[in-house]
Amino acid sequence: MKVTARQEYSISDTTMLMEAVVERENMRKAYARVMANHGAAGVDNMPVEDLKNYLRVEWAATKESLLNGTYKPQPVRKVEIPKPEGIGKRTLGIPTVMDRLIQQAIHQVLAPIFDPDFSESSYGFRPGRSAHDAVLAAQQHVASGRSWVVDIDLEKFFDRVNHDILMSRIARRVKDKRVLRVIRRYLQAGMMSDGIVEARREGTPQGGPLSPLLSNILLDDLDKELERRGHFFCRYADDCNIYVRTEASGNRVMTSITRFLEETLRLRVNREKSAVSRPSKRTYLGYSMTPHREPRLKVAEGSVRRFKKKIKEVTRRGRGRNLRRVIEELIPIFRGWMQYFRHAKVKGIFEDLDKWIRRRLRCILWKQKKRSPARARMLMKQGLTKERAWRSATNGRGPWWNAGASHMNEAFPNNFFESLGLSSLLKEHLRFQRPS
Numbered sequence: 205m206k207v208t209a210r211q212e213y214s215i216s217d218t219t220m221l222m223e224a225v226v227e228r229e230n231m232r233k234a235y236a237r238v239m240a241n242h243g244a245a246g247v248d249n250m251p252v253e254d255l256k257n258y259l260r261v262e263w264a265a266t267k268e269s270l271l272n273g274t275y276k277p278q279p280v281r282k283v284e285i286p287k288p289e290g291i292g293k294r295t296l297g298i299p300t301v302m303d304r305l306i307q308q309a310i311h312q313v314l315a316p317i318f319d320p321d322f323s324e325s326s327y328g329f330r331p332g333r334s335a336h337d338a339v340l341a342a343q344q345h346v347a348s349g350r351s352w353v354v355d356i357d358l359e360k361f362f363d364r365v366n367h368d369i370l371m372s373r374i375a376r377r378v379k380d381k382r383v384l385r386v387i388r389r390y391l392q393a394g395m396m397s398d399g400i401v402e403a404r405r406e407g408t409p410q411g412g413p414l415s416p417l418l419s420n421i422l423l424d425d426l427d428k429e430l431e432r433r434g435h436f437f438c439r440y441a442d443d444c445n446i447y448v449r450t451e452a453s454g455n456r457v458m459t460s461i462t463r464f465l466e467e468t469l470r471l472r473v474n475r476e477k478s479a480v481s482r483p484s485k486r487t488y489l490g491y492s493m494t495p496h497r498e499p500r501l502k503v504a505e506g507s508v509r510r511f512k513k514k515i516k517e518v519t520r521r522g523r524g525r526n527l528r529r530v531i532e533e534l535i536p537i538f539r540g541w542m543q544y545f546r547h548a549k550v551k552g553i554f555e556d557l558d559k560w561i562r563r564r565l566r567c568i569l570w571k572q573k574k575r576s577p578a579r580a581r582m583l584m585k586q587g588l589t590k591e592r593a594w595r596s597a598t599n600g601r602g603p604w605w606n607a608g609a610s611h612m613n614e615a616f617p618n619n620f621f622e623s624l625g626l627s628s629l630l631k632e633h634l635r636f637q638r639p640s
Contacts (some may be wrong), residue, residue, distance in 0.1 A: 221380040224313045225306075234309040235259075237300065243592075246300030247281045247396045251614040255301045262302075270306070273382040277303045277390050280409050282397040295363065296550050297395050297409025307390065307414040310383065313498035315417055317377050323427035324418060326440035335489045336547060338440045339501065342447070345436045346483050346499050350447035352454045355486050356461065357477035361442035362415065363407040367391050368410070390414060392409050416441065417435045422469065429464055438488070445488055454480035494550065502550035511541055512560070527568060531626045534561075542629060546636040554629040565626075566606035566616050586615035 224230060238252060245251050250258065269275040280297030287294050319330060326462040327338035346353075358364075369462050373389055378384060391408055394401035397403040408415045421440055430437050430446065435457065437446040445462070448454045462473045480484065490507040493499035518533050548554075573579040583593035588611060596611035597626065606612055618628070 218317065219357065219379045220379060221313055221378060222271055222382040224274075224308045225383065226270055228618075230309055230312055231305075234312060237307050237308050241304075243301075243304065244283070244298050244305065245281075246298050247279055248300050248302075250301050252301050258302065262463045266302070266306075269501070270386065271383070273385055275386055275389075276308075277306075277386070277393045279396045279401045280400075280411065282395045283411070293381040294410070294536070296411040297388075299393075299412045300511045303390070303393075304413060306386075307412045308386070311413050311417050314374075314378070314383075314512040318417070318424075320423055322424055323431060324438070325430070325437050326420060326427050326439050328439065328443070329420060331502075335440055335544075338438045339489050339491045339547065341369055341383040341486055342445060342483070343493060343499055344436045345438070345447035346349050346493060347497075348436075348438055350449055351482065352448050352451050353478050353481060353486055353488075354448060354454045354457045354461070355481065355488075356444050357474040358442045358444075358464075358465070359472040359474035359477075362410045362419065362469065364470075364472055365391075365408045365419070365422060366406055369470055370418060373421050373425065374418075387414070387418075391418075406524050418474055425469060426465065429468075430461070433635070440489055443489065445486075447483075451480060466631060490544065491548065502546050503548050503553050506543070508553060508557070511537075511557070515564065519568060527565065528624050530565070530568065531621070531624050535625060535627070538627065538629065538632075542632045542636070547635075548633070549637070550631060551633055554633040558629050561629075562616075562618065562621055563604075565604050565621060566612045569616060570603045570606050570612065583611060589614055 235255070238255065242252055245298070266275065278300050280299050280303075283296040283298055284293040285296060298521060315331075322330065325341070327333045327335065327341070342353075352368065367388065370391070371384065374387060375384055390412070392404055394403050395409065396402075408418050423439065423442065423444075426438060426444065427437075435446050437444060439445075446454075447459055448457060458478065462475075462478075465471045465473055468624070482495065483499065484495045487504040487506055490504055491501050492504040514537055515534065518530065518537070521530075569582070570579065574583050576594075579597035580590075580593045583596055584590055593609060594608070596606070600608070601609070622628070
């Protein structure tokens with residue numbers, strides 16, 4: 205029986221999945237996705253732009269090795285990036301472009317097998333679902349009277365995944381030993397750093413197309429356990445919140461689910477970061493909530509700090525640059541941030557950020573004029589009287605103070621920055637709130 209990537213699969217027809225993986229249309233889609241994602245080179249230093257020519261020469265032999273079960277992935281390249289809060293680093297494993305292509309092809313075949321049976325409360329890395337869906341569902345759980353949250357933090361989840369447990373979960377539905385073998389080889393592929401390959405005995409490195417699906421397959425056991433117990437929860441990848449009515453029940457759930465995760469799935473719960481608390485005191489996927497009975501979503505404090513850090517990085521480079529260029533660099537950051545936080549209903553933070561950002565830009569303008577006469581001329585050009593311009597230019601105060609002073613606000617009002625293309629975060633927020 206010929207199996208293609210477009211068929212619906214059941215346990216009875218998963219003994220020939222490798223044929224579906226290497227099928228022409230499936231590989232074409234995988235190639236298009238890898239090229240669209242671009243991404244960094246792996247240990248072989250081959251960029252995605254070279255993949256097409258490489259496939260012309262090597263694909264026949266690679267396909268044969270996949271079909272006969274002898275294909276061996278290359279090690280992943282170790283890359284460390286700062287964590288969002290700036291404390292510690294997150295380790296990524298970047299596969300070669302060829303291995304990314306194969307992983308993507310495997311993902312496209314496995315996802316239709318596993319995804320239909322995933323929990324309705326699982327939102328991460330699934331088609332038609334997003335972080336916004338998870339946040340809105342969490343808000344509904346709290347509004348229904350479940351005003352306590354069991355916030356479980358899995359310590360270095362992607363680094364701690366037990367290979368044997370994960371493979372046993374995959375083997376429940378996949379019977380093609382060649383597919384199982386190549387997935388295990390991907391899990392065990394070494395990680396290269398400074399020319400030295402380090403063997404991996406646990407974990408599924410972040411950075412490859414297959415890792416998100418594998419994480420959902422493993423954590424589906426957690427979802428099913430929570431459903432069996434009748435809990436209301438939201439899970440996005442390894443970020444899981446369970447909503448309960450009382451603190452006492454929250455403590456019981458924390459104890460029992462921690463035991464399940466550590467004993468059954470061999471994962472480690474970070475007890476310092478996990479907590480039973482009010483949702484208004486916790487952060488979920490960058491959002492928080494107000495403490496009202498009908499909670500409103502708001503931007504979490506940590507998200508504001510990270511946003512400000514990005515803005516500071518851009519505006520610090522502003523000295524000596526045309527202000528319009530600085531604003532052009534800020535615009536995509538603004539758009540992405542506002543798009544993600546469009547469900548926030550508390551508008552005060554957007555108003556405060558607008559004021560802060562414009563002050564940062566006025567500070568650039570003040571610093572660009574290093575001498576008092578140049579600052580006075582700048583202020584006069586913007587309409588201030590000669591007397592006031594000179595008094596302001598020679599006040600002896602620092603750039604940040606002057607950036608917030610009335611003379612700079614009058615010389616460079618809000619509409620000055622709007623004329624350069626800088627949109628107001630508050631206006632964008634209000635636009636998102638209008639009914640479509």
